[in-house]
Amino acid sequence: MKCFVCGGDMRPFIEKSFGLTNLDVCRYVRCDGCGLVVAETLYDMPRQNWEALNRECHAAYQHTDALAVDPNWLPRLKAQANVLNDLVKHGVLDESARAVDYGAGDGKLADMCRPWLKKFDAYMARPDEGYLTAEDLTPASFDFVITCSVFEHLLGASDVEKIFALLKADGTAALHTLVCEEVPADPNWFYLQPVHATFWTNAAMKIIFRQYGFKGCAYHVDARLWLMFRDTEKFSRLKACDGWILADAFVDYWKVKPYRK
Ligand SMILES: [Zn+2]
Numbered sequence: 001m002k003c004f005v006c007g008g009d010m011r012p013f014i015e016k017s018f019g020l021t022n023l024d025v026c027r028y029v030r031c032d033g034c035g036l037v038v039a040e041t042l043y044d045m046p047r048q049n050w051e052a053l054n055r056e057c058h059a060a061y062q063h064t065d066a067l068a069v070d071p072n073w074l075p076r077l078k079a080q081a082n083v084l085n086d087l088v089k090h091g092v093l094d095e096s097a098r099a100v101d102y103g104a105g106d107g108k109l110a111d112m113c114r115p116w117l118k119k120f121d122a123y124m125a126r127p128d129e130g131y132l133t134a135e136d137l138t139p140a141s142f143d144f145v146i147t148c149s150v151f152e153h154l155l156g157a158s159d160v161e162k163i164f165a166l167l168k169a170d171g172t173a174a175l176h177t178l179v180c181e182e183v184p185a186d187p188n189w190f191y192l193q194p195v196h197a198t199f200w201t202n203a204a205m206k207i208i209f210r211q212y213g214f215k216g217c218a219y220h221v222d223a224r225l226w227l228m229f230r231d232t233e234k235f236s237r238l239k240a241c242d243g244w245i246l247a248d249a250f251v252d253y254w255k256v257k258p259y260r261k
Helices: 040-044 047-061 063-069 073-089 157-164 202-211 232-240
Strands: 010-017 025-031 037-039 099-102 117-120 142-148 167-176 198-201 216-220 225-229 244-247
Touching: 025 040, 037 040, 073 167, 073 225, 142 157, 157 167, 198 202, 216 232, 225 232, 232 244
Parallel strands: 099 117, 099 142, 142 167
Antiparallel strands: 010 025, 025 037, 037 198, 167 225, 216 225, 216 244
């Protein structure tokens, strides 16, 4: 298997036993080049098994349980809504912009950023006018696309492409996922969840950032949120907002081992 980010060789890394109906043992492989780790078992799985596994694990991703899995979930969500609304206030984002929370789940974040941020979820859309349909997701039509806890579920280049293809030539992306310097070779690492398929490193993100034509990057520690700009003028307006670390390349903030205390 070749790395879908840098083309490097993927070598056996670790295995983890989940003992689920749709996932017994999961094999992980790691890229020699950029350190990206993918769950080879999930990548090789027929689509219907992947969907069955997602249904099997669905309960764990409901927000009532999300608090047990991640105690920081609600404060972080509020921090994300605050910084996003702040972007609108400072003209980094226009209130009339076409903006979507892709993989919005039950839509809590977008509901805290009403009315400008719309929602999309292929699996969890509710009968709510704030949700866009798959037909609404015209390529190159969005000024802003945010994904929260989506990138770890992606299954390769075409899934990444599907998201960034939504952006206009001057569009801005926002991203909340775990990005680390090095993925730990530890089957007990908390982030090895059954439906987490792709584990991102700073090096892999730096490549993706350039590949999709982004020119400015910002990271907000409290919100655990990256912004990726194609338009340097919008990027420069961000300097008026508090709490962002800015760089011309992907902000490789997390160098420490990605463990929770
Ligand atoms: Zn690679």
